[in-house]
Amino acid sequence: MARARKRRPVLFSSVYLKTLRDYRVAILGWGIGMGLVIVSPMASVGTLINTPAARATLATLAAQFAWNAEPVAAGTVGGYATFKIGIFIFLMAVWPLLAASRMLRGEEETGSLDVLLSLPRTRLQVALQKVAAMWTALLVMAAVIGGLAYLGGVAFKGDFNLIDGWLFGLNLALFCAVIGGVALVISQFTLERGTAAGVTGGLLLVFIVVDMVHRVIPNTDWFSHVSPIYYYNLSKPLIPSYGTSAGGMFLMLALAAVLTTAAIALFARRDIGDAVRVPGLGGFARPQPASRALPERDWSLGSVYARSLATIAAPTFWWTLGIAGFAAWMVVVVQQLVGKLDTLLASSPNASVALNALKNIGGGGNALTATFLGAMFELLPVLLMAFAITQVGRWSSDTDNGRLEIILSTPQPRVAVLLGRFGALATATVVIGVLTLLASALAAAIAGVTLDSVNLAEATLGMLPLGLLMAATGYLASGWLRSAAETGLISFLLAGWFFLSFVGPDLKWPEVALRLSPFYYYGTPLLHGLQFANLAVVVVIAAVSLAVASLRFSRKDMSP
Amino acid sequence: MTAPIIEIDKLTKSYGGKRGIVDVSLEISEGEVFGFLGPNGAGKTTTIRILMALLRADGGRAQIAGLDAWDKSVEVKRLIGYVPGEPSLDNNLTGGQILEYFAHLRGGVDKAYLKTLIERFDLDTSRKFRQYSTGNKRKVVLIQAFMHRPRVLILDEPTSGLDPLNQQEFDGMVREARDDGRTVFLSSHVLSEVEKTCTRVGIIRDGRLVRIGGVAELKDIKRYEITIHFARPVPADAFARLEGVSDVEWLGDGSAVRLAMQGSADAVIKAAALHPVVSLTSDEPSLEDIFLRYYEGDGQGPKEAAGVV
Incomplete structure (x- = not known):
């Protein structure tokens, strides 16, 4: 009798394959998503370069936006896409940042690494297989992104081939591997993956700004060499005339390898569940004597709201620094850019058309400083909404992990617990908004930039409803979805809304489609002030979302 | 007989198509220490989580002190101290901060009594929750359940991870609660603990209550x-x-x-x-023997236990 052969589940046969299996959705989702991000600017370039004059103007105008990216062959499909992606490189790095933070530290937090390390394998083997899986995932993503870039080039008449597309993907993957390596190293020094991800995210912003410096301030190339993004930008494979820098790519590969090796070496030597102790930073602090005292005067322990506020304080500080800092920086550098733009606009009839396209979401007006700043300020609500996503993720993760169970055993209505958490997040967004307003106003005063103070207040404070909308949507989604799915969904929603407003106007999409994005209702407040009727739409949707989220939370079964 | 403080009537819960509990009915009098026994997945935690309004029953009724556990959950939770089966707390807070936080959420507690509990368990309140051993984490959770002297204690495998010395301390606290006329509903796998502390025992198997009776009465069917x-x-x-x-x-x-x-x-x-x-x-058979008998694979347990002793 023929013996029935038992099928061996291949993807569970090694740590490497199991980890790769865990990444399967990300490979596809992130690969395709990021591929479409690259392709979307290609779709709009045709309308901008339909005449040689327009092409020349676009190229010249792009030079004024060098802070965003080096404008090389901006009048071509590949050049325009490379330029337009610019600082949005941070979007690409989000996945490796999260995956690397979770890889070892996240598994330690859940305790699953204890079980894995009880198997007859060395720590080195386990860590290497996990890293190898992540690098493999990045390579597959690179292939998908490169393939989609190539298809975009074919569709919109780009002059680069499939190899160029793949080199573009590979360059991106190498940069992502560096960021993953940074996250992996940092996660050896933190006790939580969230902290590692947060610190790496902060460093990523620093890398972006450091790379930006040499394009804004002359003779500062040496300074930008510190940023890995500088080496990423050395290659522009979608611009065949510019090509690929083997040196830059090799340097990123070497950097990723060094960082990863360092992280694995630290991991192999430290206690599982503990962080690497740094002398002088509390690592060798004298042990505290045992105490039975209670912190009776700690303000943060008085209510769910106060506790949530204390929890959210540190990320709020860093995000405020980032958002308010970005706004202030824009105000400071706007003067010199506007001077050049003024000359250009006076000399070229096509420039205003191109300018509108470059600043993405529209605007316009007589005050060029405000026009330019208006475009830049439209990035602020995006950042605030990203902040909201990270904080809603904490709520859904608490719900998943049973962290609310004992809180819900106290005589607190469920709705009060949810609103306490939401209230803390709302307070944090208000703090970010107000400090962004103060930082912008201060920067304007110092740099001598004249801005309409009412419009400035409306631009900075008007982004609050958008942040709250994002938060309410997240709370709503977490009523049905588990943490990872909830975060994925609302991140996708934010990306969708952003690109609707980013690409939609270029593609002459109908107004009804543009209205699907909350950025439409935010408008261009720095130029035209807030349209309060429009903003009321956002407020109403946020309120309804929060009401439904509260209703759902008050009736749902809590995860065991 | 004292009026029942916990009343469960034909309580049913399923998860998607999967069985949770089916028609579970029991009454627990005020001042009673009730042991709830069952193997993993039998439905103990599901029953407890319905009482705590963490789950909503598909059918039947659960009341505590005459209040519906779901509709009047806030009022019910004023009466309850709860230890979940898998406690999860904020890792970044110290034991002291956690106790202080929950004391506030409960509207204030007797600080002197809270400090007595900390002393009894010899808990170092200055350490962060993540730094505690499993046993110390359990101590924090136990203290927060007892600290407001609740009328009803609902404890899901409360001594898991405690060393024998602290288990003894816990047994003492349960006895004191009983002597104060408070009610304890305790699920456990540690049968000697149930034998020592409980006045009545219920055995749940495959989502159904298969036996309920006094500890001594259960031994009579030995x-x-x-x-x-x-x-x-x-x-x-x-x-x-x-x-x-x-x-x-x-x-x-x-x-x-x-x-x-x-x-x-x-x-x-x-x-x-x-x-x-x-x-x-x-x-003499131990409760362990009786318990195991109900979980023998022969399926005889439910048949024998058709009636309440």
Whole structure:
């Protein structure tokens, strides 16, 4: 009798394959998503370069936006896409940042690494297989992104081939591997993956700004060499005339390898569940004597709201620094850019058309400083909404992990617990908004930039409803979805809304489609002030979302 | 009999198509210490989580102090101290911060009593939750459940991870709660603990309550063993057909017999008295034995336990 052969589940046969299996959705989702991000600017370039004059103007105008990216062959499909992606490189790095933070530290937090390390394998083997899986995932993503870039080039008449597309993907993957390596190293020094991800995210912003410096301030190339993004930008494979820098790519590969090796070496030597102790930073602090005292005067322990506020304080500080800092920086550098733009606009009839396209979401007006700043300020609500996503993720993760169970055993209505958490997040967004307003106003005063103070207040404070909308949507989604799915969904929603407003106007999409994005209702407040009727739409949707989220939370079964 | 403080009537819950609990009914009087026993996945935690309004029942009713556990959950939770089966707390808070936080959420507690509990468990409140051992984490969770002297304590496997010394402390706290007239609903796998602390026990299996009764009453349905040594061999059929004897095993040359018993031993004692007895020993079953019997794979447990003792 023929013996029935038992099928061996291949993807569970090694740590490497199991980890790769865990990444399967990300490979596809992130690969395709990021591929479409690259392709979307290609779709709009045709309308901008339909005449040689327009092409020349676009190229010249792009030079004024060098802070965003080096404008090389901006009048071509590949050049325009490379330029337009610019600082949005941070979007690409989000996945490796999260995956690397979770890889070892996240598994330690859940305790699953204890079980894995009880198997007859060395720590080195386990860590290497996990890293190898992540690098493999990045390579597959690179292939998908490169393939989609190539298809975009074919569709919109780009002059680069499939190899160029793949080199573009590979360059991106190498940069992502560096960021993953940074996250992996940092996660050896933190006790939580969230902290590692947060610190790496902060460093990523620093890398972006450091790379930006040499394009804004002359003779500062040496300074930008510190940023890995500088080496990423050395290659522009979608611009065949510019090509690929083997040196830059090799340097990123070497950097990723060094960082990863360092992280694995630290991991192999430290206690599982503990962080690497740094002398002088509390690592060798004298042990505290045992105490039975209670912190009776700690303000943060008085209510769910106060506790949530204390929890959210540190990320709020860093995000405020980032958002308010970005706004202030824009105000400071706007003067010199506007001077050049003024000359250009006076000399070229096509420039205003191109300018509108470059600043993405529209605007316009007589005050060029405000026009330019208006475009830049439209990035602020995006950042605030990203902040909201990270904080809603904490709520859904608490719900998943049973962290609310004992809180819900106290005589607190469920709705009060949810609103306490939401209230803390709302307070944090208000703090970010107000400090962004103060930082912008201060920067304007110092740099001598004249801005309409009412419009400035409306631009900075008007982004609050958008942040709250994002938060309410997240709370709503977490009523049905588990943490990872909830975060994925609302991140996708934010990306969708952003690109609707980013690409939609270029593609002459109908107004009804543009209205699907909350950025439409935010408008261009720095130029035209807030349209309060429009903003009321956002407020109403946020309120309804929060009401439904509260209703759902008050009736749902809590995860065991 | 005191009025029931916990009333569960035909409580049913399923997860998608998967069985949770089915028609579970029981009443627990005020001042009672009730042990809820069952293997993993039997439905203990589901029952407890419905009482705590963490889950909503598909059918049936759960009331505490006459209040519906779901509709009046806030009022109900004023009366309750709760230890979840898998406690999860903020890792970044110290034990002291956690206790202070929950004291506030409960509207304030007697700080002197709270400090007594901290002393009793010898808890270092200055360490972060993540730095605690499993046992110390459990201490924090236990203290937060007892600190407001709740009228009802609902404890899901409360001593898991505690060392014997602290288990003893916990047993003492349960006894004190009982002496104060408070009610304890306790699920456990540690049967000796249930035997020591509980007045009544319910056994749940495959989502159904298969037995409920006093600890002593449960022992009455025991299968116990009697071993009798005689001065000389006795006839082999002397005990086989006696009432209460379910199995007979002759030892040695026939001068000793081991009898598996259920119910009264009166007939056996009278039959043994017809012969010269050297010694007679009876082995009392532990609750463990009874418990295991209900979970034997033969499916006999539910049949035997059709009625409440």
